[in-house]
Amino acid sequence: MKTYIDTGKKDTRSGFGAGLTELGKTNENVVALCADLTGSLKMDAFKANHPERFFQVGIAEANMMGMAAGLTIGGKIPFTGTFANFSTGRVYDQIRQSIAYSGKNVKICASHAGVTLGEDGATHQILEDLGLMKMLPGMTVINTCDYNQTKAATIAIADYDGPVYLRFGRPKVANFTPENGSFTIGKAVELQEGTDVTIIATGHLVWEALEACKTLQEKGISAGVINIHTIKPLDAAAILKSVAITGCVVTAEEHNYLGGLGESVSRILAENHPVPQEFVATQDTFGESGTPDQLMEKYGLNAAAIVKAATKVVARK
Amino acid sequence: MADITQLEAFVTQVRRDIVRQVHKVNSGHPGGSLGCAEFLVALYQHVLQRKEGFNMDGNQEDIFFLSNGHISPVFYSVLARSGYFPVEELNTFRLLNSRLQGHPTTHEGLPGIRIASGSLGQGISVAIGAAAAKKLNNDNHIVYALCGDGELQEGQNWEAIMYGSGNKVDNLIVAVDLNGQQIDGSTDTVLPLGDVKGKFEAFGWDVVTIEQGNDIQAILEGMESAKTKTGQGKPICVLLQTVMGNGVDFMMHTHAWHGKAPNDEQLASALAQNPETLGDY
The missing domain is CATH 3.40.50.970 (Thiamin diphosphate (ThDP)-binding fold, Pyr/PP domains)
Incomplete structure (x- = not known):
């Protein structure tokens, strides 16, 4: 890892x-x-x-x-x-x-x-x-x-x-990607290779996915992590390459599960390689006042939520 | 000096183009198109300092934006007859696979169009942006726009109008087609516009009124007056008082022909009132 x-x-x-x-x-x-x-x-x-x-x-x-x-x-x-x-x-x-x-x-x-x-x-x-x-x-x-x-x-x-x-x-x-790194529109970045589950994350959830990956390893689950910085056009090849190995997916985003990254990934999977998927996202709700950490916790948008979803989706395979 | 007779003949042909386009597909907006025929002919045939051909950026030439995109029949006719695309293409108005969409768009690559319009109230903002680009490019040409009077009910216009004076956008001339009509009736019955001149002046614009907005001579004089006011720290509004449906007697002085096509007999009557001048497409 x-x-x-x-x-x-x-x-x-x-x-x-x-x-x-x-x-x-x-x-x-x-x-x-x-x-x-x-x-x-x-x-x-x-x-x-x-x-x-x-x-x-x-x-x-x-x-x-x-x-x-x-x-x-x-x-x-x-x-x-x-x-x-x-x-x-x-x-x-x-x-x-x-x-x-x-x-x-x-x-x-x-x-x-x-x-x-x-x-x-x-x-x-x-x-x-x-x-x-x-x-x-x-x-x-x-x-x-x-x-x-x-x-x-x-x-x-x-x-x-x-x-x-x-x-x-x-x-x-957390600031963890390379300083003055290259950025290619539409090109996903594979941060971790895994064999049991592919975590596809965007925005603030990418760091949470890396944290979740560590916890999952302690539980004996090997998780791949893909940073999808470009949601459209979506890098289908990178997603399918990882899913071919892992056979299941967790998508993670700070967005409604309707209309977000998760649905775009679902379409790629449905058309090419249908596998179980869990959605770490808000569940068709508005937000509310609170600190960012409190809200990420309450709305299920952190590493703990990703670990839970990954464990669930692996069991569904 | 402009040849008024020649421009009037041009207008007569444009009227024929408008009613023929709309009649063929039994849809489109003849009323406002006819009302603005003299203005657009004067603009493209005399007022605008245009370059040959079409370049999207419009550097070192005057450029025009149509905000009330539903009067596309007059826009297409004037653009075609000013050399932007073949006149025969007017035959494709509103047809499948045409560059002449119901409302103007850049999407199909029709020369002469620089922005899509149709959803109302957006043209003045776009024109201000283009005027700002001209200033950054040290291009002393003028940006023109036309919008409808009913269109002023859209709030975005007033954001733009406030910006224009607050930021001294003085290379911009916005004409408002004051025909007093909109789809549901007169502007006074739908949502009164009140004192449009007073409102523009209160927002800090210079206002030029063209009372005879269907008279070529009056339009040329008014636009010349507007032009002399550019570069003095204020955007310019031209209030163009027109008659919706002008030039076709049964379409005049009513909102009924805002978005309705003539039948065969009505077309024949409209064409008889406007004999061919430049040649039909």
Whole structure:
């Protein structure tokens, strides 16, 4: 089993901010728009370095999405920044018509996704955004797992021509992927090889999956762990390669089980290699106020929940 | 100087194109299309500084966005007759596998279209973004947009209108087709727009009113006036007072023809009122 070291907890949104700061220096076509959450999205450095390329739109997300679409006409690469809820549900039709259907090169960058937004509660904790975005034809959907990977993804999507939804979060979490590592859109990362069960995780649940893997080994269960940073297009080959060995799957995500990563994996399995699957995800519910750790525990989104699901799915084989 | 007679003849042909497109597929929106025929002809044939051919980025040329995408029949006719795609393609309006979708889209690669529109209220935001890109590119050309008056009931417009003045987007001219009609009736009965001029002015825009929005000369003068106001720290709104269904007598002064196609006899009457000028497709 490979060992992964947490080099110090950091928030994924700061990875976005760092990536955007670097892009500001390396790509003059990159512009940024923010709807009154510059500090929360860690866009301050880009704003300070390139005030002419930073657009403060105020609390007006619909206008922000339309403006971003317009900025691409003239060759700009707009990065929009606000919370995940206001990046998706609030502006779905603007994204659908002006960005996705129009094929515009807009990067929708969404922080504070899921229950780990914490105390602000359910109004701000979107658990449906991955489903909303992956349903849009032509939309690439990315959910990164730590600071380093979020920074790498932010930089990588500037070189990809097409609409992208990049999802990250608020809390400080383990930072364990390589510093300045490469990021290939649509290419899953196999973190652990296993023979009994494949754990397919995205976002904050990837570190939890690695922790679960250790506990499972102590129980005599060999778990593979795949980091799915790109939910669409989904790396079917990587999933099927592991499942061919293990014969069962646990998917883990900070999202509703309806419409999330788990359902996308189910489709791949149903079409190619049907095997038992358990879903670590929220169960068609809204969130609530609490600390991120309390909420991950209450809604069954941590290493313990993954261990439980893995044990169950292995028994179902 | 523009040749008014020539532009009027152009408009007559565009009216024929509009009613023929809509009649053929028994669907589409002739009312608003006819009301904006003079404006779009004036825009594409005289006002816009356009380059030959079509490039999505529209660098170093004026560009236009249609926000009220349902008036696609007039947009398609004017684009085709301005050289963006073959006029014969108007035959494919709303048909399966056509580039001329019910509402305009970039998705099928139709030259002249830079954004999909149809779901209302999004065009001003897009135009502001494009205007911002022009400023970043040191491109001194102007971004134009057209939206309907009923469309102003969509809240996103007012986000955009507030942004436009707050950020001195002064390379932008937004025309509002003030025909006072929408699907369910007059704008006054559906949801009164109130003092549109006063609202734009209160939001910090310069407003130019074209009272005779179906008169080529009046449109050219109004747009020239609007153009002189660019570059002075404010976005410009052109209130274009038009008659829905203009040029086809039985379609005028009513919302009934907003989204209804003429039958064979009605088509014959509409065409008789607008004799062929540039040649039918």
